[in-house]
Amino acid sequence: MILLAATPIGNLGDASLRLRETFEAATVIAAEDTRHTAQLLRLLGIENRPELVALHDHNEHERAASLVERAASEDVVLVSDAGMPTVSDPGFRVVQLAAERGIEVSAVPGPSAVITALAVAGLPTDRFAFEGFLPRKSGERSRTLGQLAAERRTLVFFEAPTRVAATLRELAGAFGEGRPAAVCRELTKLHEEVRRGSLGELAAWADSGVRGEVVLVVGGAPQVDASPDAALEEVQQRVAEGERLKDATRAVAEATGLSARELYAAALAARTP
Structure with a gap:
């Protein structure tokens, strides 16, 4: 399987027992930075010496297939420098390809910024x-x-x-x-x-x-009470600035509490000469 392992985002004490056990049993670890991961293994006192394979933004597309192929016969642990892989970090393409090919994907949950x-x-x-x-x-x-x-x-x-x-x-x-x-x-x-x-x-x-x-x-935007005419004007302004009509009506509806369907219909009607 592909095993996504969350690593500490700062404090080494946040490394879980399960993460340590995963590292001790790993035969191959795909790492965002192999030097960083090698240091993490040393700091955690991991005696195992798994193969470290670089997997980062610049090579993930090319390397994903070989990692997924290996995961058909052995567990491939995937880590980023900190936190959960795939969350603004490498790993998404590997998970996507594994899912397409029927390879199991699981996670060792842990720290997340x-x-x-x-x-x-x-x-x-x-x-x-x-x-x-x-x-x-x-x-x-x-x-x-x-x-x-x-x-x-x-x-x-x-x-x-x-x-x-x-x-x-x-x-x-x-x-x-x-x-x-x-x-x-x-x-x-x-x-x-x-x-x-x-x-x-x-x-x-x-x-x-x-x-x-x-x-x-x-914090999120506060709900604004707006008249239908003012809301329609806001939709039209957003569309004029390049936003799709459907997206603009949804956003304005959420902000005002008005019906997105009615706003959309009004905007279409306003386009008709």
Whole structure:
């Protein structure tokens, strides 16, 4: 089988007994960084010396088939540098191909930066959406933020420390400076910090520099009571900016509590000369 093994995101004490047993029994480990994984095995006192195979963003497409083929006759353990593989980390193509070929896929659950940040942020956890890293290109980034502005679920992002201040300013511009948020850095590590406040406040705080691994958690958009005419105007504006009509009506309906079907019909009717 393919066995996805979650590794510590900072504190080695979070390595479970099952993870240690998995490493001790492994014959082959597909690792995002073989040097990092070799060091992890040493730090955990693992006496076993499995074969380490590099599996990262640049070679996963080519290497997936050979790993899945091996998994037909032996367990292939798949790890990323930290947390659960496939979650903004390599592994998805391997799992997808294994599923297509009928190879069993299982997991050794464990630490996750996404869930840890969500739990400590102090924002609603009943419904959330993980967005990973925002697009790098400014145009695509702006469009993505525009589409997320009306999202009512709590949002979780990854961001590089050097870009945290800029991203918080962009979030404040797209979502409003008063939207509640949290910057969670160095989770489970010695210098762990959770800074809570509005997007505007956090952007000003981050201007002095942020270090370490960072997860941003942003509260969802509040429900806005809007008239059907105002909602239709918002849909039309989104479509004019390049959003699909179906996506625009769904987003505005969720933000206003109005019927998506009725908004869609109204937008189509407004197109008719």
